[in-house]
Amino acid sequence: MNSRSKKFVSYYKPYIGLFLADIACAFMVSAITLILPLCTRYIISIDGRRELIERLGLTGELALEDGQRVVYIILHVHRARKVLTLSPSS
Numbered sequence: 127m128n129s130r131s132k133k134f135v136s137y138y139k140p141y142i143g144l145f146l147a148d149i150a151c152a153f154m155v156s157a158i159t160l161i162l163p164l165c166t167r168y169i170i171s172i173d174g175r176r177e178l179i180e181r182l183g184l185t186g187e188l189a190l191e192d193g194q195r196v197v198y199i200i201l202h203v204h205r206a207r208k209v210l211t212l213s214p215s216s
Contacts, residue, residue, distance in 0.1 A: 155204070162201065169194060 127135075138145060 155208075158201070162197065165197075166194060
């Protein structure tokens with residue numbers, strides 16, 4: 127490691143816990159963002175919907191559509207909170 131890298135790392139050494147927590151949260155959000163379309167495609171497909179309805183014991187398709195809306199609302203609220211916490215205070 128050269129002197130520039132050592133100096134750079136020394137600035138972040140006191141905040142290593144925060145840095146690792148931030149990386150872990152970013153990884154989780156990225157994974158959820160990548161998995162959500164796959165889940166949606168599975169739920170929308172006729173075979174997937176039938177199988178999911180049978181597994182969960184649901185009586186109608188409305189329950190799946192409402193569940194999908196809840197997942198999207200949670201995702202958008204999370205993104206909005208993240209943007210609001212990063213914006214500078216007035």
